[in-house]
Each structure stands twice: as C-alpha cells, then as structure tokens.
Amino acid sequence: MKQKISEIEVNATDTTRSKGDDKARVYVASQWLLMWWRFRKHKLAMIGGIITLLMYFIAIFVEFFAPFPPDLTNTQGTYAPPQALVLFDEHGFNPHVLGYTVEIDPVALRRTFVVDPEVTVPVRLFTKGYSYRILGIFESDIHLIGPENPEDFMYLFGADRLGRDVFSRLLHGTRISLSIGLVGVAISLILGIILGGISGYYGGVIDNVIQRLTEFIRSIPTIPLWLGLVAALPTEWGPLQIYFAITIILSFIGWTGLARVVRGRFLTLREEDFVMAARLDGASQKKIMFQHMLPAFYSHIIASVSLAIPGMILAETSLSFLGLGLRPPIVSWGVLLQEAQNIRVVATAPWLMIPALAVVIAVLSLNFLGDGLRDAADPYA
Numbered sequence: 001m002k003q004k005i006s007e008i009e010v011n012a013t014d015t016t017r018s019k020g021d022d023k024a025r026v027y028v029a030s031q032w033l034l035m036w037w038r039f040r041k042h043k044l045a046m047i048g049g050i051i052t053l054l055m056y057f058i059a060i061f062v063e064f065f066a067p068f069p070p071d072l073t074n075t076q077g078t079y080a081p082p083q084a085l086v087l088f089d090e091h092g093f094n095p096h097v098l099g100y101t102v103e104i105d106p107v108a109l110r111r112t113f114v115v116d117p118e119v120t121v122p123v124r125l126f127t128k129g130y131s132y133r134i135l136g137i138f139e140s141d142i143h144l145i146g147p148e149n150p151e152d153f154m155y156l157f158g159a160d161r162l163g164r165d166v167f168s169r170l171l172h173g174t175r176i177s178l179s180i181g182l183v184g185v186a187i188s189l190i191l192g193i194i195l196g197g198i199s200g201y202y203g204g205v206i207d208n209v210i211q212r213l214t215e216f217i218r219s220i221p222t223i224p225l226w227l228g229l230v231a232a233l234p235t236e237w238g239p240l241q242i243y244f245a246i247t248i249i250l251s252f253i254g255w256t257g258l259a260r261v262v263r264g265r266f267l268t269l270r271e272e273d274f275v276m277a278a279r280l281d282g283a284s285q286k287k288i289m290f291q292h293m294l295p296a297f298y299s300h301i302i303a304s305v306s307l308a309i310p311g312m313i314l315a316e317t318s319l320s321f322l323g324l325g326l327r328p329p330i331v332s333w334g335v336l337l338q339e340a341q342n343i344r345v346v347a348t349a350p351w352l353m354i355p356a357l358a359v360v361i362a363v364l365s366l367n368f369l370g371d372g373l374r375d376a377a378d379p380y381a
Helices: 004-026 029-039 043-060 166-200 204-219 222-231 239-254 256-269 273-280 285-321 334-340 343-348 350-377
Strands: 085-089 092-104 110-134 140-149
Touching: 029 350, 043 166, 043 350, 110 343, 166 239, 166 256, 166 273, 166 334, 166 350, 204 256, 222 239, 222 285, 239 256, 239 285, 256 285, 273 285, 285 334, 285 350, 334 343, 334 350, 343 350
Parallel strands: none
Antiparallel strands: 085 092, 092 110, 110 140
C-alpha cells in the first residue's frame, strides 16, 4: 500500500513539474516562438501555408514541372479537350493518356475530338523534354512528367485556340502572378512603413500632409484609377517593361492601408517609456523609429503583408483579363483568362476557365495564412 501511495505521489510530482516546465517555457520563449506555437494550432492556416509554399516552389522551378514550353503550338490540337491520365492497364503500372480521333460534326460542321482507346501516348516521370536553365544557371532537360517521346503531345488540362497546353501555361503563369504579388507588396511595405512611420512619429504638419495624400488616393475609385494609369503606358514597351510598370502602379496604389496601420502604432508607441529612454540615451530619431519602435509590431506587419498579397494577385488578374495589364507573350493567370472572355469559346472549351480556379486556390490559401498570422500576432491573448 505504501508503495502505491509513493508511486501516485511521484506521478503527481512529475505532472506538476511538467506543467511548471511548460509555464516556464512560455515565460522565457521569444515572441516568434510564441507566434509559432499559436499559429500551428490554426489548422486552416497551416493548410494555407503549405499550399502557398508549394505554389511558390512550383513558381521557382516551373520549367521542371511543366512538360511543354508555354508558347509551343500544335495546329492539330486546337481546343483539344483534357486527357485523363491512366496509371494502370492490363500490363500493370503503365502511365499513359488516351489519344484522339478527329471527326467532323455533320450538324455544326466543326471538328470534334473522340477518345480512341487504340491510340495511347506513354507518359513517364522524370522524362526528357525541352531544354531549360534551373534558376537561370544550370542547364537541364529533365521534367517531372511528360510524354515518353518528346515529339508527342498530351493535354492534361486541354488545349487553347493555338493548340498550346493549358497545364504548362498555367504553371508558367504561376511564376508571374505570384511574383507580382510579392514584388508589389514589398514596394508597398517600404512606402507604407516609411510614410506611415514619419507621419505617426513627427505628427503636426507632416502628419497632416501625408494623411491628406493618403485620403486623396483612397478616395479615388480603384478601377478607373488603374485603367487610367495602365492606359498611359506606351504601347511600344516590351513585356518586361510592362511587367515592372504594372508592379509599380499596383504598389503606389496599395501602400495607403499599411501606412495607416503603421501610423496608428507609432502614435501609440512614441509616448512609451522605452522610447523616452532611447531619446534620453541620445539615440537618433532614425534609430528610435526603425530599431526600437518598428520591431515592437513586426508580427502585425507580417500579418498585413500576407493579407495584402491576394489583393495584388487579384488586381493583376483583373487588369490582364480586361486586356489592360500584362500582355502576351507574357503568361499570367489574367492573360490566360483572356481566352475565356468569349461565351461561345467557354461553351465549347470550358477548361479554359481552369486558371480562375488557380486564382481562387491561391487567394484562399493566402487569406487563411494571413488569418493565422493575425491571430498568432498576439500570442499573449
């Protein structure tokens, strides 16, 4: 009996110690560690973060994942429907897609594609295809998936009006659409922190001027402002120049929200004791703003940035869809959706709307990620 009582006492002591250790870990943990502990409890945010990282990973190594170049045409595959990927047949594991037989519809007098089980296109993993450079440095011709014969075509997501593979073009569009969000938000972040910090720290006339400018930009209807700025771009500019111009335009419009947040935080923090101590210690105003005050709300900035990226992606997609943003031969999700502007085309080739699904997935993933970061930004709540 005494032995059992002693065992219970030992277990109770271990439990008390473990709880005490957990509390001690919380008390001594850094702000970033506390954020991570709380963030990983948000299941949707974790899923959104994984999907977001996967999409950016694909964007970086898109040539490896895409079986064909984005501009490779095939006159025999105009508006070819998606082909199902078959993994097994009577011989076991044998990945392939079924070929087509082209027939003429006697009523509509147009070509139709009929699946022909006798015609198969073998598909292989880590197969050879078109040559490319990994990160622009190392040359390779290995692709994750593709036809065994590089001369063959396969359309996992169908083909467009020029017989180009929608799947490959969708992957290549991922790089442009996601990178324009990152670059645009980075520029907006710099402008928002600098202007918002100056406005909140100095106040007075400087604050009034910056806030009136912010209110003026926010009062202009967004779509007409975009249309006017984009229409001012010279038509002779190349695709790369247009890409950077669109990014800068979106950034100059999108900095106002973050500037308001930074200004409010600076107004709150400038009277805190640690700021007064830094002033009495002889620290410069620049050092007080960016080395003492700004790190106090890094977590809020991260959450704001993660929620701003979807807005940038939607803005680029909308402008490109209307034909006023990025233009061919640049491939983005908005440019791909230009193919789906015609109702008749959508009725005959609904797979051209697949890029819209990619936009929805990216925006939802980033929003879930941003919600999780926002909730984790205050780990003591």
